[in-house]
Amino acid sequence: METLSNLESFVRSAELASFSEAARRLALTPAAVSRNVAQLERNLGVRLFQRSTRGLTLTEAGERFLQAVSGGLDSIQAAIAGVSTQAGQPAGTLKLSAAPGFARDFLLPLMPAFLDRYPAVRPDWHLDNRQVDLIAGGYDAAIGGGFELTPGVVARELARIKIIAVATPGYLRGRRLPRQPADLRDFDGIVMRSAITGRLRHMALRNGAGQEQLTELTPRMTMTEPDGMVQMVLMGMGVALLAVPNVLQYLESGQLVRILPDWADDAGAISLYFASHKLLPAKTRALVDFVAQSFREQELARRFLA
Structure with a gap:
């Protein structure tokens, strides 16, 4: 099963079309975000991004995967934020x-x-x-x-x-x-x-x-x-x-x-x-x-x- 950090790195990188911008949003280093996405691609056995000097572009498989997981990820993050607090x-x-x-x-x-x-x-x-x-x-x-x-x-x-x-x-x-x-x-x-x-x-x-x-x-x-x-x-x-x-x-x-x-x-x-x-x-x-x-x-x- 994929870790939440891998999925979050993928979704934010897709939204912002940049590992660097996603890293800034997630308070990680660009290298860590790139590593998380690469691990996700290896585990899925598909390439999710086309990488170039101009930035990131989702592949067809990446587009389908983003549509499938982004809404669920937001719900999971919101649920975590709602319960993992001091005394609720x-x-x-x-x-x-x-x-x-x-x-x-x-x-x-x-x-x-x-x-x-x-x-x-x-x-x-x-x-x-x-x-x-x-x-x-x-x-x-x-x-x-x-x-x-x-x-x-x-x-x-x-x-x-x-x-x-x-x-x-x-x-x-x-x-x-x-x-x-x-x-x-x-x-x-x-x-x-x-x-x-x-x-x-x-x-x-x-x-x-x-x-x-x-x-x-x-x-x-x-x-x-x-x-x-x-x-x-x-x-x-x-x-x-x-x-x-x-x-x-x-x-x-x-x-x-x-x-x-x-x-x-x-x-x-x-x-x-x-x-x-x-x-x-x-x-x-x-x-x-x-x-x-x-x-x-x-x-x-x-x-x-x-």
Whole structure:
């Protein structure tokens, strides 16, 4: 009978088309993964991969074998993760991804209570504004918006996100308030520039009647990430269009005010993303349920609507 390590090395190598990437995912050396796959091929008496300098390609036999074993392997791993814990409690390293600002304001404050409840879990946070590949990167979960639901990944919606116009009361003092998005051209703009394309992001705002207008902020300063924009707005440098979670604490404290309260852009949902195992590892299930419950208790879905 084949060992679990041989089967796992084969399945991950097939998914990632690389012994090196599979090794990184499995915390093994590339040589160990290659050895495991070679032993599996010897035991089966068939070649599962075509190896070349460009990477790995499954043979016809490899394709059939992958279809036969991959689902079962995921179930076995999830079952092991669910039972091989201390006194049946969730345990192990929990690899997580989130944007730095959102994690700082809404996720990291949950960790003391989460770890009090699940002391055998070790959260491993990777904070970056980039979207990650959950499967290839070996993440247990990611929290954010706009992730592509690739095969094997599911999403649990936490809240809807609105983009709104904000400024400080001091900046607005003595100025005539805008009545529609087009009026923002008369204000200093703190404008987002795409770090990928280099283009300025001009957003369209909509009101409750379904009308839509493109904003025309005159850039006084451009930035490639929202946390810096928030700081510039707080310094009274101008008006910015920002997602409500980025500015919620400042709106609620009165440091910032919302301009054009009837106008906003729907930026989609903020969700928990995780692998769609039939038997989700206990550590991942614990996090998903804990975060979802905390969002409900704090009424963040309502508060994010500003």
